[in-house]
Amino acid sequence: MLVRCKPEQQKIAMGLLSYISDFKDMDRLNQLMDTYRENEQKHLYLWSDKETDNFVAVIGVEIGDEVIIRQLAVNPSFRNEGIAHQVLDQLQQIFPNKNMIGTLEMNSIVAHWENANYQANNSNDGKID
Numbered sequence: 001m002l003v004r005c006k007p008e009q010q011k012i013a014m015g016l017l018s019y020i021s022d023f024k025d026m027d028r029l030n031q032l033m034d035t036y037r038e039n040e041q042k043h044l045y046l047w048s049d050k051e052t053d054n055f056v057a058v059i060g061v062e063i064g065d066e067v068i069i070r071q072l073a074v075n076p077s078f079r080n081e082g083i084a085h086q087v088l089d090q091l092q093q094i095f096p097n098k099n100m101i102g103t104l105e106m107n108s109i110v111a112h113w114e115n116a117n118y119q120a121n122n123s124n125d126g127k128i129d
Contacts, residue, residue, distance in 0.1 A: 003048065072087065
């Protein structure tokens, strides 16, 4: 389940964001967190695992005419389970009328998610119309 990060959950978000190589440095990580605290258009969301109820992923977005995916990190113990796609699916449900795009770093993940959704929505299970 995707929930907006509350002030008391910022250390959890920081821990998850530190899995991104650009934010292993504490100064850079603190600068990033400051931008999310100070900019009303930027939001962090946390993803909780259904089985453990622990937060295992974080996504940073900027909301304007579009939803810009800025960061996405998944706990290494939970990778390759489709969590990134689930996070993006729920984010799209939160902002159903907005186009979702990724930054240069996030573009391949967003493109992979869009392609998977396109294939799922256009699959006719081998049936010929």
